[in-house]
Amino acid sequence: MRALVTGGAGFIGSHLVDILLKKNHEVTILDNFSSGSPKNIDFRRVNVVKGDLRRPNDVRKVVDGSDFVFHLGACVGRSVFFPRLDFDTNALGTFNVFRACRSASIERVVVASSVMVYGNPGGKGIAKESECLSPIIPYGASKAAAEAYAMAFHHAWNIPAVVLRYFNVYGPRADPRNPYSGVVSRFLGRARRRLPPIIYGDGKQTRDFIYVKDVVKATLLAAERKAAVGEILNVGSESETTINKLASLVIDVAGLGELEPRHAATRMHEYRRLHADMTKTRKVLGFKADTSLREGLELTWESLNPAD
Ligand SMILES: NC(=O)c1ccc[n+]([C@@H]2O[C@H](COP(=O)([O-])OP(=O)(O)OC[C@H]3O[C@@H](n4cnc5c(N)ncnc54)[C@H](O)[C@@H]3O)[C@@H](O)[C@H]2O)c1
Structure with a gap:
């Protein structure tokens, strides 16, 4: 092709x-x-x-x-x-x-x-x-x-x-500056520098990573x-993850159990809860995501340059 x-x-x-x-x-x-x-x-x-x-x-x-x-x-x-x-x-x-x-x-x-x-x-x-x-x-x-x-x-x-x-969407090469999807790379990037994740608001907002x-x-x-x-x-992956949960997974994957996430003021233009209904996609494409969030975070963590 x-x-x-x-x-x-x-x-x-x-x-x-x-x-x-x-x-x-x-x-x-x-x-x-x-x-x-x-x-x-x-x-x-x-x-x-x-x-x-x-x-x-x-x-x-x-x-x-x-x-x-x-x-x-x-x-x-x-x-x-x-x-x-x-x-x-x-x-x-x-x-x-x-x-x-x-x-x-x-x-x-x-x-x-x-x-x-x-x-x-x-x-x-x-x-x-x-x-x-x-x-x-x-x-x-x-x-x-x-x-x-x-x-x-x-x-x-x-x-x-x-x-x-x-x-x-997250993974290697994702741009941490992207405000809608960069949260994973921002958390991982900070963890690389042994800094805690910064969570906007109460962290109970959810995403489908x-x-x-x-x-x-x-x-x-x-x-x-x-x-x-x-x-x-x-x-989507069909699973709903709070930002609090993401932060604790990142800390765990990075092996930095001593870190406590920090909270900052809620950002404007954020949605509260959203995850995908995948019924139609499963039927039409026969697709199901096979990478768990933990596995995906581990792969992304391994891909990071120590200097990042
Ligand atoms: N990353 C996510 O979580 C996410 C979520 C939903 C949808 N998307 C969609 O997936 C697609 C890819 O997103 P991404 O995260 O890889 O973003 P990205 O910014 O890494 O990729 C976008 C690419 O488009 C190029 N581009 C921008 N303006 C252009 C122009 N005028 N002419 C030619 N090229 C141009 C950029 O240089 C870049 O290489 C986009 O359509 C985005 O809207 C991404």
Whole structure:
């Protein structure tokens, strides 16, 4: 397969590229390196195009000649400060990808969306794909728009699109600056320096942490399974973890039993409880995450450079 990975220099994209290469696929990356890093790429084996999702011609050039498009490129975690950049990259950028797909012959487009489209559902915080979306930050809104374009192009022009709503992805190469998913790397990074985790608020807020290799597995299944076309699917671990629990697991994995987490004021723009209902994804993709949070934390811990 000739695979295009937008955002292939980023955290999740680069793990996806690694697996595509392992499976001997031809891989092209489109990235502007705004948050992705050249360190994540094996330049000898990948066709790297430095370009911008916001520019239709940059996108068209790489979509032409691809069989599969994995659209992971996005502006992540800056929307509260730069909502316009978010809109341009995530909504308009996705529109550009689909417009280019219309005039190419593409077998599948897998779009990375986000748990942030759900907002703050209240109750037990179980997110089901059929739920009404109510994003609480512009990033969530830009991802909801990206999803809507993916589905609209699918219905109007039969583009074989699948949307995946990733939950809180963690693992090696994750950017600790990402406010929505960087908590794991921030806690591990501090533990590396023998510093306690800083928990915002009471720590009883919950997240659905999923290891990056599991996310890559779901993404590849979405490209392979016919039944996935035209679907929007959650990609989470299905388990709900409090930030307090995460902090104590990190302390344990790092072997720093003497550390006590610190608490700081609650942050704005946070949701309280959210985890994935995976019923539909299990049925359509036959997917289940197999890495426990403890195992994933151990693997991420081992991957950290002692100097980090
Ligand atoms: N990390 C998570 O927990 C998480 C959760 C939900 C959804 N997602 C989604 O998964 C995808 C990958 O996220 P990630 O965590 O790997 O983030 P990341 O920031 O590491 O990767 C995004 C990549 O897109 C590139 N990019 C940004 N703007 C671009 C532009 N205008 N043109 C071309 N490239 C551009 C960046 O340089 C980067 O390499 C994103 O679509 C994100 O919204 C991530």
